[in-house]
Amino acid sequence: MAGYAVYRLPKEEKCTFMMQAESVPLHLESCQEFDGHSGFVIAPFVVSDDKPIVLLQPETTNIYGSVGEIPADVAEMIDKMSMLDAVSADDEASGAERKHYSHDFRNCHDRLVSGAFRKIVLARMSAETVSCEKSPFALFRQACEMYPRMFVALFSTSRSGTWLMATPEVLLEQEGDAWHTIALAGTMQLEGDALLFDVPLGNGCGSLSPDNCPAWSDKNIQEQRYVATYIKECIGRFSHDVSEAGPCTARAGNLVHLRSDFRFALEEGAGIGRLLDMLHPTPAVCGLPKKETFDFIVRNEHTPRGYYSGFAGPLDVCGRTNLYVSLRCMYIRDSRNFHLYAGGGLLQDSVEEQEWNETEAKMETMRKILNH
Template sequence: MIDEEISNLTVIDALIRQKRPFVVYRIPGEKLPRLLTQAEEEIRLIYDLQELNGQKGFVIAPFRVSEMCPVVLIQSDGWGQSLSLDDDTEEEYEASLQIQEQENFQTSYTKEYADCFQAFINALRDGTFDKLVLSRRITMDKGADFSLSSVFRAACKRYIHSYIYLCYTPQTGIWLGSTPEIILSGEKDEWNTVALAGTQPLQDGKLPQVWDEKNRKEQDYVTAYIRSRLLSLGIHSTESGPYPAYAGALSHLKTDFHFSLRDNNGLGDLLKVLHPTPAVCGLPKEEAYRFILENEGYDRRYYSGFIGWLDPNGRTDLYVNLRCMHIEDERLTLYAGGGLLASSELNDEWLETEKKLQTMKRLITSTSIIANY
């Protein structure tokens, strides 16, 4: 962990140049992000989520655990040192938000996406699955003026209701994300998870109150799954929802589950049961998981995995890794997905992924505006 006082986020760019493993993250409701660093040789690699039982540290878990994409555990002594977001560009940044609100959607779907959609929808309409999640990725040139610290700062200022993170390890590479979905959080005898599904744009910046049958049904599937998985471990929860919740410029339907645990050292067992939830996979879960691996056409890697601080004896905050991008030397890879039911239509689902991709695109655009302001 870095001991000296840090006044701003420029340390991030220095850590990247040094190829030093780190994570900086901001929990919803907190004003300042926290920074953790660790020596490369001290990072722990895990290949079964149950190995997280009794462990403490920052977890970076993929959609599918493999030799190429292990669970990475940064084991630091605490939540990390707070960093200031203040800098000289804040006023210019706020002005830039007013400039670039117009979205740039690609309204026509690609043949690759259409072919995948058809395979997925056929499996839904013949009754093999109740729900499947189809995701896709796009690549963009990184650009000479791209700054990790500026993009992270922009995410914290724009997406106040989301969990924001930026991490680098030799095993994962560089990832940045803004996600609204908790997979597990809590401490002592108060724990919670959520069912988050269904998507609508905000209406004049406000949460929509009317949701169609497709969105409500999709959310019901996720809620029922989480309820049954908790009960399979003897966990009886109280529920509140569904209700609309913010997710950047979008809204999802959300149900909260609150519960206590007999033994907080078994968090790995609980995570193995919950991950991946139907919000990023499908139902029936195991069959949907295999179908996605065989038919989606690419490896999601750490997209739709989970990320965050794990501590059975303190506070845990773990989030599903949505609305994220992988950052390489010359390019950026952005990810988005959507839940499909038998009633889903190709154009609607393509447009939903386009809107979700805007979460990361806005950050890239706004920081580029600032650099040339």
Template sequence: MPYQKNKDFHKLLEKVDSCLENDYPFSIYRKPLESKVFGVFQSNDELNITTDFEDKGFVFAPFDLNDNAVLIHADEVLEVFFEKEGTTDDIKTFTNDSGKYNHLKLVEKGINKIGSGALTKVVLSRKIAVKLSRSPKEIFISLLSNYPNAFCYLFFHPKVGIWCGATPETLVRIAGGELETMSLAATLPIKENSSPNWGSKEIEEQKMVSDYIKEKLVHSLEEFNMGKAESIVAGDLWHLKSDIKGKLSATAQIKDIITSLHPTPAVCGIPTSAAKAFIVQNESYKRTYYTGFLGELNLNKEREMNLFVNLRCMEISDQNASIFVGGGITSASNPEREWSETQNKSKTMLNII
């Protein structure tokens, strides 16, 4: 019998079952540190795209915007409360060692490219194929219960597929003419009773991202304020984060802001075009929606959005899942340590399934 306080939430999941059965697109999600779960539902199976980001609904955008950002029309929007049922899952430490040799070689190639002067930073990733033992709904509930400070979501479109995740990174939030974003970079595993010991590589990587965002946004803002870099927890990992706030100028265009921020140096590299080209040419798979972005687009008012970078995510097909992990490569990178970083990141999804 469903937990009584989550009665409406389980009704929402029944609607999700109906949509999956009838091939109707939807996204259900919870924002960080909130108790409400939202559902955006489309009443047909059409594949809608948004290019100017003036549309209303839930956007699901790829790493490469040339591949088009999918929009779920908000034909119905539901809002319910979710309360964790019972205790948090007993998460086991689980990793997958497949693909290590190839990833080490990829990182070495990236370091050599940086050494040649063509790049300052490049984010390199890999895909992990695993068998599922849980349904998408069960995975979503587990994400909600275990990662309260992440944006947790379950997305479906019959022409795109099923994706879910628990991402720690905001791309941009705009409301009332005010903009908020973050500079998030660097990763260390959490050790019991110990604070993170950031090295020069991690500190420099986070500074690169901060400087890049400031350069990209300063022309669209009347005011620009960046907070100090602070250590934050996301799942079982430490990251360095700086909060960024500003006031939009009267001439600022939403599309320009999104395209200037995406892809961020935290998921692509510096300079963006050269890093993106290196990624496309050298990663052994196509990222599609991994390291893209997703979230509310003009759902309540025009020129309002709440978008997140699609990290710590998986693509689900039948009883299989593809999990995606990566890390920022700089001149100070060490291939073995970069492999370990992707292993640590992979636990967010691997330990849930």
């Protein structure tokens, strides 16, 4: 079965389309198998036989100047190659979604209060149905237009199914000897005039008026600091040359997050695979301590995450790697049924209603596209 990926990097116009039709994508158990390979990576939150890391190794790669330049026959092929699973059965009523979140929240909160966990990211899924049929390519084009600052990707393989994302979170980028990652966490809904710039935290508001400059709570600052400390420690094992900038307030659609940037050089002999295996999943999507929160999520979260909160992107394509955390995404089940995913970091003092609302706000990124 043919697989494809079509993507557009943040703040770029050009779109890359990749297709593997003559052979089967590689299914991998660990990122260490990446070394020496190139293609488009689709990694789940937790690797299993059923949900492996998929490496698309395209025979065809086309680069277009913008999404509008993708020819109609390619758009049609994308829709045709999308593996849509027309069976519908196990979606739960939205009342049940809220009840299950409440159960999961209390379960997590108990561990935060007892001190077993310092932070845990609780996620959920919402099954949405729309009244008129949507084509995957039309949704991708819409996402490119609505979210110029996000990594927008649509891909489909027989193992992963079809997913669309518009994510703000870099997992790992590389061009030549220059490597880059970010610590992204803490969330507020954007209000008033839209933010136009990323502004430094506690360092004035650039050209924004104080009314537009969000004041971050201690909880959000702490959540992001956990992620930044973890990432710095991971990179420190592979590099003695790391520069850190931020945190600053970064916009992602209708939300803002706190973001620190890390630029570094990889020590000789250190491959991308080992670094990725150590980094992923970061406490931006998992928790601390890592192993305990990871096991807890896999065993207890109501809906399996699948490829949500894994990562995806081009690996060593034209000398560049751009891997992003798979957030603000949906599984495209068929032309009318979609599974939207979102989560948020919980600390001891998290309040259930606020956290639920945060997942709703994150799901708006995809909902806006569906309802457009």
